[in-house]
Amino acid sequence: MADFTDLGVKDIRDGVASGEFTAREVAESFNAAVADAAALNAFIVTTPEHALAAADKVDADRAAGKDLGKMAGVPIGMKDLFATHGVQTTAASHILEGFKPDYESTVSSNLWAAGAGMLGKLNLDQFAMGSSNETSYFGNVNSPWRKEGSNAAMSPGGSSGGSSSAVASRIAPAATGTDTGGSIRQPAAFTGICGIKPTYGRCSRWGVVAFASSLDQAGPMARSVEDCAIMLEAMAGFDPKDSTSLQMDVPAWEAGLSADLKGKKVGIPREYRMDGTYEAILKSWEQGKEWLRDAGAEIVDISLPHTKYALPAYYIIAPAEASSNLARYDGVRYGLRELPEGAGLQDMYAATRAAGFGDEVKRRILIGTYVLSAGFYDAYYNQAQKVRALVARDFEQAWATCDVILAPTTPTPSFPLGSLNEDPLTMYLNDVFAVPASLAGLPAMSVPATLTDDGLPLGLQLVGKPFDEQGVLNAGLAIQQRANFAAKPEKWW
Amino acid sequence: MSVDKATVAKIASLARIKMGDEELERMVPELNGILDWVEQLGEVDVTGIEPMTAVIPKKLRLRDDVVDADPLMGGGKREDVLANAPAAEHGFFGVPKVIE
Numbered sequence: 001m002a003d004f005t006d007l008g009v010k011d012i013r014d015g016v017a018s019g020e021f022t023a024r025e026v027a028e029s030f031n032a033a034v035a036d037a038a039a040l041n042a043f044i045v046t047t048p049e050h051a052l053a054a055a056d057k058v059d060a061d062r063a064a065g066k067d068l069g070k071m072a073g074v075p076i077g078m079k080d081l082f083a084t085h086g087v088q089t090t091a092a093s094h095i096l097e098g099f100k101p102d103y104e105s106t107v108s109s110n111l112w113a114a115g116a117g118m119l120g121k122l123n124l125d126q127f128a129m130g131s132s133n134e135t136s137y138f139g140n141v142n143s144p145w146r147k148e149g150s151n152a153a154m155s156p157g158g159s160s161g162g163s164s165s166a167v168a169s170r171i172a173p174a175a176t177g178t179d180t181g182g183s184i185r186q187p188a189a190f191t192g193i194c195g196i197k198p199t200y201g202r203c204s205r206w207g208v209v210a211f212a213s214s215l216d217q218a219g220p221m222a223r224s225v226e227d228c229a230i231m232l233e234a235m236a237g238f239d240p241k242d243s244t245s246l247q248m249d250v251p252a253w254e255a256g257l258s259a260d261l262k263g264k265k266v267g268i269p270r271e272y273r274m275d276g277t278y279e280a281i282l283k284s285w286e287q288g289k290e291w292l293r294d295a296g297a298e299i300v301d302i303s304l305p306h307t308k309y310a311l312p313a314y315y316i317i318a319p320a321e322a323s324s325n326l327a328r329y330d331g332v333r334y335g336l337r338e339l340p341e342g343a344g345l346q347d348m349y350a351a352t353r354a355a356g357f358g359d360e361v362k363r364r365i366l367i368g369t370y371v372l373s374a375g376f377y378d379a380y381y382n383q384a385q386k387v388r389a390l391v392a393r394d395f396e397q398a399w400a401t402c403d404v405i406l407a408p409t410t411p412t413p414s415f416p417l418g419s420l421n422e423d424p425l426t427m428y429l430n431d432v433f434a435v436p437a438s439l440a441g442l443p444a445m446s447v448p449a450t451l452t453d454d455g456l457p458l459g460l461q462l463v464g465k466p467f468d469e470q471g472v473l474n475a476g477l478a479i480q481q482r483a484n485f486a487a488k489p490e491k492w493w
Numbered sequence: 494m495s496v497d498k499a500t501v502a503k504i505a506s507l508a509r510i511k512m513g514d515e516e517l518e519r520m521v522p523e524l525n526g527i528l529d530w531v532e533q534l535g536e537v538d539v540t541g542i543e544p545m546t547a548v549i550p551k552k553l554r555l556r557d558d559v560v561d562a563d564p565l566m567g568g569g570k571r572e573d574v575l576a577n578a579p580a581a582e583h584g585f586f587g588v589p590k591v592i593e
Contacts, residue, residue, distance in 0.1 A: 102573040103565065200548050214548065241563065243553055312531040323508060330509070332586050337579035345591045346509070354511035362510055366501065366520065367527055369508040376494070383534050385544030390537065392545060425526055441548025466549060 004029040005170045009074050009227035012173055016058060016073030023055035023062075023073030027117055030075045033171040034119050039493035042156075042166040044080050044138050045088050046120035051075040054117025061115075070234045072115030077166045077175035080121035081128055082108045082218075083207040087118075091209040092126045092136035095356025096335045105207025106239045107176065107218050114234035119172055122162030126358045127326065128183055128211045131430040132420060133161025135360040140417050143191055144169035144489035148455040151492075152416040157187030157430075163221045164191040168489060174222035174231050178208060180215045181314050182409075182434025185446040188221055189409035189459025192448040192487060194476065195221040196228050199466050200441030201246035203232075204239030212321035213244075215314075215438050225447060225476040229253040232469065248467070256470050259478040262296035266475065267402030271307035272433055277411045281458055284449045285408050288460045288479060292406060295478035300402050304394040309387050310436040315428060316371050316384035317439075322361075323368025329356060363424065392440040399465050404475045407433055409446040409459035433461060443469045447476045448485040457487065494532070495525045 004012070004026045016023045031048040058073045083089045083101035090096040104112075112118075126135040132155040133141040143156035143165055156165040160177035164187035167175050177184040179197035188195030196219045203218040210216065220231035233253055239245040268289065273282070289299050331337035331352030338351035357365070371380035398405065411432055420427050437444040443466075446459040460479055464472035496504070501520050505512045512520070561567030571584055580587035 099577050102570075102576055201551075214546075240554070240556065244547075244549075244551070246549065246551075247554075306537065309534055309537055312534050315527065316531055316534070327509075331579060332588055333574075334577035335579070339589065343589060345589050347511075348589055349509040350506075350511035353509055357510065362512075363520065363523060363527075365508050365510065366504050366524060369504050370496070370500075370524070370528075373504070373507065379494070379535075380531065382544050383537075383539065384531075385546065386539035386542045387534055387537050389542050389545035390539070392548065423526065424523060425530055439548075 002029065005033045007173060008223050009071065009174050009230050010224070012074045013072055013230070016062070017068055023058040024052065026073055027051040027055035027075045030119055030172060037169060037171045037493050040142050040144060040165050040169060041139050042123055042141055042162040042171065043077070043120040044090060044092065044123050047087055047118050050087070051117040051119050054112065054115070058115050069113065069115030070230060071111060074115070074173060075117045075119050076111065077120060077122045077163060077172040078108055078118050079124055079160055079163050079176045079178060081124060081178050081209045082176060084108055084118070084121065087121060089121065089209070091128070092124045092138055093356060093358065093361065094137040094336060095329045095352070097137070099334050103207060106204035106241065107208065107235050110237060111234055116234070122166060122175055124162055125159035127209065127322070127361050128159035128178055128180055129322070129360050129364055130158040131182070131186060131427050132417065133158040134417060134421065135358050137358060141165050142417070143414055144493065145191060145414060145456055146492065154414045155190065155417050157190035157414065159183040160187045160221060164188055164193060167191070167193045167221050167223060169493065170488070174220055174227055176218060176235070177221045178216060178218050179438065180211050181318060181438045182431035184219050184221060185409050185434050185444060185459070185461060186430055188446040190414040190457065192457030192485060193221060193223050194225055194228050194445065194447050195219060196232060196445040196469065196472065197443065198232060198236060198469050199246070199443045201244050202236045202469070204237070204242040204245050206239055206241040210325040212318040213325060214321060215318060225473055225480050226254065226257060228445070229257055229473050251470060253470055253473055257477055258474050259295055259481050261292060261475065261478055264297045264404065265300050265402040266292045266297045267300055267302035267398055267405045269302050269304045269307065269405060269407060271304050272407045274411065274432065277408065278413065280413070280452045281408045281411065284458050284460060285406070288406050288449060291479050291482040292475060294482060302398045302402055302405070304398060304436065306387065306390045306394050307436055310391045310439055311428065311432050313384040313387040313391065314435045314439060315367070316380050317388060319364040319368035320372050320381050321368070323365045323372065326361070326365055329353060360424070388439045391436055395440045395442060403465070404471050405463040406475070407461045407463065409433060409461040413452050413456040413458055437463045442466060443472045445472045445476050447479050449479065449483050450485070451487055495528060496521060
């Protein structure tokens with residue numbers, strides 16, 4: 001059997017369309033790679049039959065001379081936050097174990113309609129709450145990367161850690177992710193792949209397990225900027241079932257790709273130069289400026305004065321929305337039910353939620369409940385929403401002097417699993433550079449830049465104006481072409 | 494502002510999460526660490542700033558006022574709706590008795 005696992009989305013789509021190979025051969029190749037990679041724990045369930053059925057349909061359509069979709073013949077991993085018809089959907093929580101939806105999320109429907117198939121449901125931090133993929137009920141996900149000369153298990157980032165691990169290890173050419181406060185970009189940076197969170201509202205949230213509804217956005221994770229552009233086109237689009245869905249046409253992002261940045265201004269936010277940021281990351285940021293200058297862009301200094309307050313505001317707003325969204329898990333309609341002997345309805349709710357939610361989820365529900373409670377609502381929640389408005393205003397003002405912003409994606413490279421568990425706050429700080437764009441609903445992407453001295457990937461982040469995914473992708477492409485990031489993890493799994 | 498064990502117990506009860514003594518005691522310093530840290534938002538001058546409720550300004554759409562406007566989400570789906578219920582009886586969700 002030929003090995004197709006080094007191919008990305010574009011290569012597979014084009015090879016299937018031209019008849020160089022069949023979609024079935026590709027699906028078989030990736031199914032085998034997934035089956036061989038149990039040690040990564042990237043998947044919660046695998047669905048090889050789904051990948052094969054989708055591939056057979058594409059091969060039959062091609063034989064019949066029908067038009068093929070944007071993702072025709074590409075088998076992907078689906079983050080287990082998307083409801084998939086008849087396939088267990090858990091959000092990596094015990095409380096949803098065994099839940100098999102009778103419906104399909106809009107984003108996954110769009111991908112199947114475009115000719116993609118599903119390799120399986122990818123592991124994640126429980127309810128997408130975490131930055132290291134250590135809060136899943138179904139166990140930690142391992143990064144395929146290791147520090148040079150060490151066997152320590154490394155974090156693939158979170159919450160889309162199954163997605164990043166699967167794409168970086170080449171057991172999937174691409175995967176869906178979701179980003180509430182960095183959950184696409186930070187894992188992409190940790191594993192040397194690309195990931196883009198589009199403008200809030202581009203991808204429908206219908207059928208995506210809700211964490212913080214005003215922030216949640218789906219997006220693609222893949223190994224090149226082109227592959228992200230193709231997959232985002234297939235995922236995005238207006239959906240009347242999501243009241244916050246953008247009623248706009250999906251631009252032809254793939255066709256619009258251009259690494260020529262002449263006439264573009266790239267903003268460098270001075271407040272992103274923070275204490276505790278790794279020297280290697282500051283160095284890669286400098287290198288990124290050089291690359292974009294080389295692509296024809298002008299580099300300008302900008303100020304985003306409320307950057308420091310974005311993360312604390314996020315840790316009020318996101319838990320507040322989560323505490324409300326997660327009220328639905330009550331042991332009545334779906335998922336787990338704990339019914340102690342002689343328990344009444346209220347006891348059943350409390351026992352079910354105690355047994356079903358993990359520690360980090362409980363912590364955030366408690367914070368959210370507290371900041372929304374009478375007497376504290378103004379001091380915490382309303383204040384955070386006002387700070388959020390100021391963070392968004394900072395960006396609006398920056399767009400007067402630049403077209404796209406370049407920043408690091410994370411303050412550190414990946415860390416060993418278990419090394420940041422002492423204090424929830426140190427884990428939260430991972431998303432310090434990612435959260436501001438989330439609060440403002442802006443498109444933002446991470447692209448791989450370089451390796452640290454001990455062989456771990458580092459990413460650079462691009463943030464764009466609302467609806468300007470093209471500008472973000474183009475700047476990402478300019479970096480990709482100059483970084484020539486070709487490193488791949490050595491197979492140990 | 495900081496929380497004590499009694500306050501955490503009250504919040505847990507409001508959130509319908511059963512917590513034992515040991516868990517409550519573990520949560521107190523963790524929640525206080527987070528609350529102390531978010532306290533810095535108080536430094537920000539927010540005079541005249543409206544709280545943000547939507548990042549992309551837009552009007553809420555109304556769907557057509559017809560039965561089964563979306564066949565996927567319309568009526569006639571009782572079996573599908575109950576399919577994942579831990580206890581479905583006689584076409585209803587089953588729960589412990591709530592009337593004395």
